[in-house]
Amino acid sequence: MVATAYIGIGNKLFVRGDGPGLSWEHGVPMQFLAIGKWGWTCPQADEPITCRIYRNDETPMLDENIVIEPGAKAEVTPRF
Numbered sequence: 768m769v770a771t772a773y774i775g776i777g778n779k780l781f782v783r784g785d786g787p788g789l790s791w792e793h794g795v796p797m798q799f800l801a802i803g804k805w806g807w808t809c810p811q812a813d814e815p816i817t818c819r820i821y822r823n824d825e826t827p828m829l830d831e832n833i834v835i836e837p838g839a840k841a842e843v844t845p846r847f
Contacts, residue, residue, distance in 0.1 A: 768841040784818025794824040820845040
């Protein structure tokens with residue numbers, strides 16, 4: 768998944784949800800790719816993943832949950 772979000776210097780994006788390596792209690796940091804671009808790859812998902820993106824693992828995105836089918840690539844623009 769690639770997220771486009773301009774969240775300011777010093778801030779980070781995290782993913783929480785249902786799927787391999789994810790939970791709703793604590794986020795997994797997304798990788799900084801470029802200014803305004805963040806990436807996350809799910810290791811070997813064999814079921815759909817339901818997730819949300821959080822700014823600094825505290826503030827959830829305003830949009831609905833993201834659902835990613837196994838093997839699919841997703842590009843999202845979360846709003847905070």
